[in-house]
Structures are given as structure tokens and as C-alpha cells.
Amino acid sequence: MSTRPSPSRPRIVIIGCGFGGLEAARKLQNAPVDITIVDKTNHHLFQPLLYQVATAGLAAPSIAAPTRLLFRSQPNITTLLGEVTQIDPAARDVQLADGTRLPWDHLIVAAGATHSYFGHDDWSRMAPGLKTLADAFEIRRRILMSFEAAEVEPDPARQRALLTFAVIGAGPTGVEMAGTLAEIARHTLKGEFRRIDPHSAEVLLIEGGPRVLQAMPEVLSQRALEQLQKLGVQVRLNARVTAVTPGGLEVESPFSDGGAGTGTHRIACHCVIWAAGVAASPLGRLLAAATGAECDRAGRVKVLPDLSLPGHPEISVVGDLAAAMSYRPGKEPTPVPGVSPGAKQAGRAAAANILRRIAGKKTVPFRYRDYGNLATIGRNSAVVDLGTPLGPLRFSGRLAWLFWLFAHAYFLIGFRNRIVVLMDWASAYWSFQRHARVVAEVRGKGES
Numbered sequence: 152m153s154t155r156p157s158p159s160r161p162r163i164v165i166i167g168c169g170f171g172g173l174e175a176a177r178k179l180q181n182a183p184v185d186i187t188i189v190d191k192t193n194h195h196l197f198q199p200l201l202y203q204v205a206t207a208g209l210a211a212p213s214i215a216a217p218t219r220l221l222f223r224s225q226p227n228i229t230t231l232l233g234e235v236t237q238i239d240p241a242a243r244d245v246q247l248a249d250g251t252r253l254p255w256d257h258l259i260v261a262a263g264a265t266h267s268y269f270g271h272d273d274w275s276r277m278a279p280g281l282k283t284l285a286d287a288f289e290i291r292r293r294i295l296m297s298f299e300a301a302e303v304e305p306d307p308a309r310q311r312a313l314l315t316f317a318v319i320g321a322g323p324t325g326v327e328m329a330g331t332l333a334e335i336a337r338h339t340l341k342g343e344f345r346r347i348d349p350h351s352a353e354v355l356l357i358e359g360g361p362r363v364l365q366a367m368p369e370v371l372s373q374r375a376l377e378q379l380q381k382l383g384v385q386v387r388l389n390a391r392v393t394a395v396t397p398g399g400l401e402v403e404s405p406f407s408d409g410g411a412g413t414g415t416h417r418i419a420c421h422c423v424i425w426a427a428g429v430a431a432s433p434l435g436r437l438l439a440a441a442t443g444a445e446c447d448r449a450g451r452v453k454v455l456p457d458l459s460l461p462g463h464p465e466i467s468v469v470g471d472l473a474a475a476m477s478y479r480p481g482k483e484p485t486p487v488p489g490v491s492p493g494a495k496q497a498g499r500a501a502a503a504n505i506l507r508r509i510a511g512k513k514t515v516p517f518r519y520r521d522y523g524n525l526a527t528i529g530r531n532s533a534v535v536d537l538g539t540p541l542g543p544l545r546f547s548g549r550l551a552w553l554f555w556l557f558a559h560a561y562f563l564i565g566f567r568n569r570i571v572v573l574m575d576w577a578s579a580y581w582s583f584q585r586h587a588r589v590v591a592e593v594r595g596k597g598e599s
Contacts, residue, residue, distance in 0.1 A: 160185050161509055164245060164255040166235050166434070168195050168218050170491045171261035171470030174498035176228060182506055186228045187253055189245070193218055193232050196284065197563055199491060200572075202324060204287040205424075206294065206331040207339075207585040211284050213571050216564040235262075235434060238441050240463055257465050257505045260438055260452075261498060264471035264489065267428030267449065274395040278423040281324060290424055292590045294332070297422045298340060301347050312419035314352040317400060319392055320427030321358035322366070323526040326375060328424055329356040330529035333382040338530075339585050355418065356386045357402060359427070363388070364534065366488070367524055371534040374547040378532040395423060429489065431472050442466065447474045456484075456516035458501045464508065467501035470494035477519035487519045491562075496520065527555045530580070 161184045165172045168190040179186055194215040203209040222228040233247035244254045266280035279289050294316070301313035318329045332354045340349035356363070356379065362372040363379070363386065379386055390404035399419040431450035439446045444460045445453045451474035452460070458475060460466045469475070475497060476484035487493045496519055504514040523537035523544075533551040537544040546554075556576060563569050579585060 161256045162187070162254060163257045163259065163505065164189065164253050165259045165261060166190075166245065167261035167263055167432075167470070167472075168192075168221075168230075169198075169261060169263045169470060169494065171263075171494035171498035171501075172259065173221070174495045175259050175261065175469065175502040176222065176225070178499045178502035179506070180225050180227070182227070184227060184509070187255075188218065188222070188228060188230045189233050189235060189247065189253065190218060190230075191232075191234050192283070194284075195221060195564060197568075198282070199559060200563075201281055201284075201287050202328050202331065204284065204587070205281055205290040206328065206335060207291055207587040208331065208579060209572060209575055210587045211287070213568055213575065214563065215284065216568065221564065238434075238438050240442050240466065243465070255465075257508070258467070259498070259501050259505075260434065260466065260468045260472060261470045261494070262432035262434040262472050264429045264431050265433075266425060267430035268425070269428055271395070274425070277395045277397055278319060278400075278425040280425040281328070288591075291587075293422050294335070295588055295590055298344065298347070298349060298352075300421075302344050303346070308419070310347065312399065313421050314347065314349075315355065315418065315420040315422070316352065317355045317357060317418060317420045317423045319357050319400075319423065319425050321356050321360070321363035321386070321388075322426060323364065323524075325356060325358070325424075325426035326363055326379065326526055326528060328426060329354055329384045329386075330379060330382055330527070330532065333379075333384050334529050335585065337383060354384045355420075356384050357390045357392060358386070358388050359391045361388055364524075364526055367526070367534060367536050368543075368545060371536055371545055371547060375526065375528055375534050378528040378534075378547070382529050382532070392427075397421075429471065435468075435472050438466075438468070449474075457504050457514035458497060458517050459504070459514070464514075467505065469497035469501050473497065475517060475519075478516035479518060485519075487517070488521075490524075492522055493519055525551075525555045525558060527552060 163184050163186045165188045197214040200214045204211050218230045235245050236248050237246040244252045246252050268274045297313045301310050304310040316332050318325045336349045336352035364372045364375050390402050393403050394401040401417050403413050403415045405413050435450045435452045442460050442463050452468045453474045454468050456478050458467045471489045475487040477487050478484050500517045507514050521538050525535050527533040531549045531552050533555040534547045535551040560569050560573050
């Protein structure tokens, strides 16, 4: 089946409606081109707040917007729900899983990233990661069902395992998840159970490196560590997970008494959350095989300075799928970090370069503007590292938490979502409650 129209205007296909794909489409909204956006889901997701859905702080519609609604007033855009299974540079079309073929004159690939278990993909069943709404729903189910199972568990050892929560990886997602879990146990569930004390739950944050939030300056990493410990999170640094099983995990870490070497110990735990590794979408290697491009170890496609592929100027790759560099006059190129501002800027830059090609003009190298990093640890706790013309601005604590809160609300898609999220946060702040604690399906006691 084909949807090939008679070409009258340049046809642009965008694969993925994450931050990169969305911004590319917006950049092209007034251009004399026809755009088709293909995505596996019917919504754009604000991933920085996905952990709040996983921890019952926000409902899914608050951080997601239907793709068709976003482009309802943009008549040059067609949105399709589908999965790309083949890219043919020679024929200049892409094939979807249902056989549909979409022709293009220019292609933007913004398929994003998935979880990386460093060669242990079998761990995914016991330790889900957090990239989609489906992931968030599953993690929320496991968290809440662990408390429910502990309430009726007569065996003290198994009850302790059910009340032990392990987060693997101390990047922003891991830190935010661990801090929120501690708040749920100590505040949200207070007084709701009769046979267990939720306050006794143990929250472990396991990191293979020497500090949390390693992308941030060391002083902010230390402050984040202190704030996590104040919340009651047990942070284990220089600890490497060597096995994940249905009943727990094995961790190799330095001896607690300070002795030389490391030792391996087992942690009985029924709720494990993976926040340790990210890999590019498998579409990256498929694209590389079709075009002769190279991929890095994480599966990201290596692109030229203008974000196009070598030998294929009609194909651009942006966001987490691209191993892109930032080019500043008179300075060495620097890697573009895999964060939402990088994807947004790359999407706009790729679209602008396509318009330059259509106009017969020369493309320009991508220049990433680093506005800094934010991470929240918990109630009144966050760290902020901002880039300013006068140098870095770094602060933590309540002021950083307020800055994080309003910054994330500002960048949400849609006025309604901003208002709803702010109202939910205000309610949670004063009541300590999380009202999205509904589980649609209860599978089995303590199932993980």
C-alpha cells in the first residue's frame, strides 16, 4: 500500500514526535512544504516529568498531549500512527509495519532512545526503565502493589523484601525517583496501613560511579547526596549491579569497613527500577545500515556538522538518536548532551537547514546553547546549575526547588496542562497526598 501523492511541494517526513520531532515540525509550520509525522504513540510526552506519573504525583494527561491536537491548526502536517520498519534512501521512502510506504524529499529521524541494560536485556523484566507512559504505569503498579502485598505478608523476611525499593542509576531520573519514593513512604502513605509501617520502607539508590548527578559540578552533587540522605535514601556509590532476579539483586561494592577491594552481596528486593543506561532507538542502526553511516557504542548515528548524514544531505538525525557535536567559532567541537534542550535545538536547526537547501542556500553547523541542568530531590529540595553570560549560577535547596517547579511547568505543552500540574503540585505540597494512586490491574501478590 502506498500513500505517494503527486509531488507539487517538497515532502518532508519526520520520524518521531518527541522534543526533536515536535520542534522541527513547528519550525516548518509556515513553510511551503508538506509534512508527515510518524510516531508509535498518539501523543507527545513531556519526559522530564514522567517519573511523577510513575510515583502517582501526576495523571498521565497532565504531561502528554495528543499529537493530532498539537497540529490541528497546521494544515501542511499529516500525522500517522505507525512504526517505521525500513528506510530506503535510494527510493526516498520509509515503510511502516503495516506495509504503508511514505515518500519523502527530506527526512528527519528523531526516534529517540530506549533503555540500555549493558548486555543484560533479560533484566528488563525484573527492573523496568522509564521512557514511556506504559513504563510509568507499570512502575507505579509495582510500587503500590509492593505495599499492598507487604500488608498481608506474614513472613517478616519477605515483608522486608517487599518494603525494599532499589533504584539503579543516580542520574536525574534515578535521583528524582529515589527522593520521591522516600517521600511516599514517609508522608503520603502515613496512617493508611494497619499491619505495616510504610515509614520503615528502605529506598536504595545504587550508582556505579563515585557520586550522584555526575553531569553536574561536584559541589551540587554533594548537596544532592546530602539532601537524599536527609530524606532517608540509602545511597550506595561505586556499586555495580551484577545480577537482577525476581527476588532481588546482587551488587558488587567496596567493603563498608574501608578495606581494600570489593565484595558482592545480595539485596532481597521485589521492586527494582532501572535508571542506569540509555541506548539509541534500534532505528539508528537500521538507518546506518541503509546509508553507510556510522554508529557509536550507544547506537547513535554520527552526523555531519549540519546534522545530516555523510553522502545523504537529504537525511537529518536529531535528538537522542544523533551523536551530534556543537560548533562554536574558534573553539573545538563539543558533544551535544542527550537532554531535551539539545533535542529541541537540534530539531529546529535541522528544519532550518532543510529550508536553506530548498532555497539553494548553504547549510550552517549546529550550535548548542547550554542553559544548564536541574534536578529535584524531593520536597523543597533541588539543585540548579545555570549558564549565564556572567558565568555559572549554582544553588540548591528550597529556592532551587521553586525554580525547578516553575521551569518545568513553563515548558509543558498546553496552558491547561500547566494549570493542572501547578494545582496538583500545590495540593500535594499542602496535603502530602498523591491522588493518582489507581492501579487498573492487580496481577499477583508481590509480582515483579
